[in-house]
Amino acid sequence: MSEAGPDAELPSFWRLASRRKSVQRGIRVSAIVGSILILINQGEYILAAEWPPIWKILLTYIVPFSVSTYTGASMKLQELRDARSEVGIDAAP
Numbered sequence: 001m002s003e004a005g006p007d008a009e010l011p012s013f014w015r016l017a018s019r020r021k022s023v024q025r026g027i028r029v030s031a032i033v034g035s036i037l038i039l040i041n042q043g044e045y046i047l048a049a050e051w052p053p054i055w056k057i058l059l060t061y062i063v064p065f066s067v068s069t070y071t072g073a074s075m076k077l078q079e080l081r082d083a084r085s086e087v088g089i090d091a092a093p
Contacts, residue, residue: 010080017073025072030065037064 016022037060042052 010077010084013073013077016076017069019073022069022072022076026065026069029068030061033064034061 038052038057039046041060042056045052
């Protein structure tokens with residue numbers, strides 16, 4: 001994504017959230033945080049050599065991915081809005 005200058009339209013939240021950098025960061029955070037949470041929350045299954053329910057595993061990785069991606073996109077959008085307001089261009093709230 002190139003920012004062409006102060007007159008350029010702000011990208012949508014979804015465009016920022018689907019950027020390669022945002023997705024890669026979300027995957028890294030999800031892999032680390034999700035794995036730690038699996039050990040904490042599903043440790044009894046693991047110690048018993050059983051598989052936890054698949055929906056619990058999926059949610060344990062989806063939640064940190066979603067939080068990381070949402071936070072990154074929100075921060076970037078706010079940064080772009082702040083930059084526009086510093087040069088005197090009204091940005092929608």
